[in-house]
Amino acid sequence: MELRIFTEPQQGASYDQLLAVARRAEETGFGAFFRSDHYLKMGSVTGEPGPTDAWTTLAGLARDTTRIRLGTLMTAATFRLPGPLAITVAQVDQMSGGRVELGIGTGWYAEEHTAYGIPFPPLAERFDRLEEQLAVITGLWETPVGATFDFPGKYYPVSDSPALPKPTQQPRPPILLGGTGPRRTPRLAARYADEFNLPFASVEDSAAQFQRVRNACGEIDRDPSTMVWSNALVLCCGRDEAEVARRAAAIGREPAELRENGLAGTPAEIVEKLGRYAAIGSNRVYLQVLDLADLDHLELVAAEVMGQL
Structure with a gap:
């Protein structure tokens, strides 16, 4: 099982803080640094110094890191038009030397849309738009150089596009989709995902949703083994109970609740719970790190958990 780091910068983080986490994750051997794509804080935190744009951040990290993979959980399809998004992701992929992955979803947080003047259609339309976005983005990337791309969409019709620039990764960067629908x-x-991700889901709920996706693969004669299966879980690891409690308090949570709903406890407890996710087919886990100043947290997991996987 591969471990990746996942951050929530809308809760309050500067680019320099994100860079420090990404570099420490790279130094300690984590597989990737991912971030959310949100423009408004959640909960009671102040959110200062304010939101950072996901793809602006990843463009910077593409130049300020060297090996670690970079991506989003999840870019909101409501935030960007598919053509410009395809250009942006392709450019960041070039800037990183082919280390980018695109996680994309419908968008769900209504308040951030009203806070920044972004249209927020009903859920059914958001799914329709996401499906068209996936068709346009993959179509642009996969069109051979010298050919043009057309798409007769209801929301995003495309005509005679040169389908440039091309990403470094061919035929395209990996696409992540997820959720409990x-x-x-x-x-x-x-149809579209290279990886299916479930955020903050129990082992039992994950197994059920993974099976739904496997069944959908069977309906179109896709081999489910061609997909990566992953989870995202909040992290709270400590060498002893006092350290677990200290890290839980730093993010405003209780150790017992985190043990139930996330990855919390000693390294041995973390390894045991990861084993339960592995048993249902999860290949990869995104560790949601909420205290971005606590870089020793990453060191502990790298030293005492990663080697046991």
Whole structure:
């Protein structure tokens, strides 16, 4: 199982703080640095110094890191038009030497849309738009150089596009889709996703949703083994109970609740719970790190958890 670092900068983080976490993750051997794509804080935190744009951040990290993979959990399809998003991601992929992955979803946080003047259609339309975005983005990337791309979309019609620039990764960067939707989510994942991710889901709920996606793969004759299966879970690891409690308090949570709903406890407890996710087919776990100043947290997991996987 691969471990990746996942951050929530809308809760309050500067680029320099994110860079410090990304570099420490790279130095200690984590597989990737991912960030959320949100423009408004959640909960009671102040959110200062304010939001940072996900793809601006990843462009900077593409030049300020050398090996670690970079991506989003998840870019909101409501934030960007598919053509410009395809250009942006391709450019960042070039800037990183082919280390970028695109996680994309419908968008769900209504308040951030009203806070920054972004249209927020009903859920059914957001799914329709996401499906068209996936068709346009993959179509642009996969069109051979010298050919043009057309798409007769309802929301995003494309005509005679040169389909440039091309990403470094060929035929395209990996695409991540995820979520708990029982019907459209599995169908979209089976068609477009290189990786299916479930955020903050129990082992039992993960197994059920993974099976729905496997069934959707079967409906289009796709081999489910061609997809990476992953989870995202909040991290709170400590060498002893006092350290677990200190780290839980730093993010405003309780150790017992985190043990139930996240990855919390000693390294041995973390390894045991990761084993339960591995048993249902999870290949990769994104560790949601909420205290970005606590770089020793990453050191501990790298030293005492990663080697046991």
